[in-house]
Amino acid sequence: MKLIYSILFFLTTLSLSFYSTAQNSTQEGIESYKEKLHEAIQTNDLQKAAAYSYEIARLYFKSGELKEAAKELMVTLSYSEKINNSGISQSAYYTLGLIHHDLREYNDAIKQFRKSYKLAEKQKDELAMADNSIGIAQCYAALQRHKRAIEPLEEALSIYIRHSQRESRQYCYNLLAEYHKQLGNGAKSNEYFSHYSLMESESNRERQLSKMEERIGVVEAEKIATERALGIKESELLEQSQELQKVEDSLKEAQELSEKQQLQINLLNTEKELSDMTVKEQNARIQNERLLRNSLIGGVALAGALIFVIFIDYRRKIKTNKKIHQQNLNITSSINYAQRIQQAMLPHLENIGELLPDHFVLFKPRDIVSGDFYWFSELPGDQPGEVSNFGIAAVDCTGHGVPGAFMSMIGMNALNGIVNRGINKTDQILENLHHDITSALRQEETGNRDGMDMALCLIKRNEKILEFSGAKNPLVYIQNNELHHIKGDVHSIGGGKKGKETRFTQHKIKIDQPTTVYIFSDGYVDQFGGLDNMKFMSKRFKQLLYDIHQLPLEEQKARLDKSFYEWKGDGRQIDDILVIGFRIDI
Secondary structure (H helix, E strand, C coil): CCCHHHHHHHHHHHHHHHHHHHHCCHHHHHHHHHHHHHHHHHCCCHHHHHHHHHHHHHHHHHCCCHHHHHHHHHHHHHHHHHCCCHHHHHHHHHHHHHHHHHCCCHHHHHHHHHHHHHHHHHCCCHHHHHHHHHHHHHHHHHCCCHHHHHHHHHHHHHHHHHCCCHHHHHHHHHHHHHHHHHCCCHHHHHHHHHHHHHHHHHHHHHHHHHHHHHHHHHHHHHHHHHHHHHHHHHHHHHHHHHHHHHHHHHHHHHHHHHHCCCCCHHHHHHHHHHHHHHHHHHHHHHHHHHHHHHHHHHHHHHHHHHHHHHHHHHHHHHHHHHHHHHHHHHHHHHHHHHHHHHHHHCCCHHHHHHHCCCEEEEEECCCCCCCEEEEEEEECCCCCCCCCEEEEEEEEECCCHHHHHHHHHHHHHHHHHHHHCCCCCHHHHHHHHHHHHHHHCCHHHHCCCCEEEEEEEEEECCCCEEEEEEEECCEEEEECCEEEEECCECCCEECCCCHHHCCCCCEEEECCCCEEEEEECCCCCCCEECCCCEECCHHHHHHHHHHHCCCCHHHHHHHHHHHHHHHHCCCCCCCCEEEEEEEECC
């Protein structure tokens, strides 16, 4: 799926080096091409220099040495742009896009894919344009900008449909289904997934037919080869017969001339000279025709061999791309399964609603799984058998995505274990949690610094008291239309600090009148956006909470969600989001 310049480039490089690279390992191939590159530079053959440099970069990329591959591609571009070889330049920019994508440098990858796209567009190579559009779309998706990913993906799909690229079209359907799902467009997602499923079923049937056709094709190929060999042999026999006929005609003419030589001596000599000249001309013409025929046969054979090599390499790339695609699907499936496990471990909102009828939980993971989590549990009262107390917490673990999710599971299990031991004071719960996390991760031995920030509330309904302790994260509550802000302590849970040196402060708040309470992680206030692409900041967040605190709790959640998306705009979400709000009226 490359331009005509790319095909010529592959013909040159493969004819010069296919045999040696096929026999040597990847590293030996790199050294071999470096020697050829040096020779090309010495002879100032920039065409070959660009080709060999690209092959070196391709082998680095194949062996996983992405940084080396990127450096070598810059060398390739320096040669190809000097000789205005847009085919090699287009391939180099495309490969740079793949490298930046693999390094998770998605913005740089988009720039390279766009450069490659522009060159492909000038050369009217629609399939190369589609390949680059796929790369751009996948980068936007990785940046959580699924809305921006839809347009290039739809452009690629229309090209693949025009060019009957079945497997590429199926891949586009699968990506479009996933991106629309992320955007909440259920109908569109189902529509594209139906196309994908239908093509997958057809592909399975075609693979069965293909196996049968391959077995039949071997016999047919042998038959065709035999027929071609017989045809060539018949052609050679016909040419020999024609040459013999010409010789017989010449002998006949000589015999007739011999019978008349006695009467026409002078005329015979003249005609003999003319006849000798004619024979020489005929022999020369026959020799030239034979040379031309042999040259054509050799050229066709060489072209056929080169086309076969290109076809084999193309098939190998298709198989590799399919394998990579399947691996990506498997990884995504595993992460989705981890998401279901994490969601199953979180408290059920119905259980929270039984003790806190007026509440909301705004929970927006940055990735599929989250490093933030919320926790809720009934706690034993101060008197034996009393269960009038309950605790609720908003927790922000180190990292996000899969690493953060692992920490969240450790944190949930540790909190449940602590309250099961009968500990019912917020400062003691945090101190025990700090000790348990430090011990579980062996932080004093390994130097591990993972941990978590959190805001923990304990509601004692009989005493009309709310206890609060915070590890860096604060508490905001509103009484009588007055907003109060209580800071958490300056240290985190875990993080490599020794447990015996860590103490947390317990704050007590009277809740003998209607009180609206908010606890949250730092994801909302740290989100970049607005006209100047700045953080939302704590001051703006507290003002927003005050403005909405008299609304019903579900409407407050909707307002917070809307405000977040308006602030973020087209930018990416930088962290997990967790905001918990509840109203107490005892």
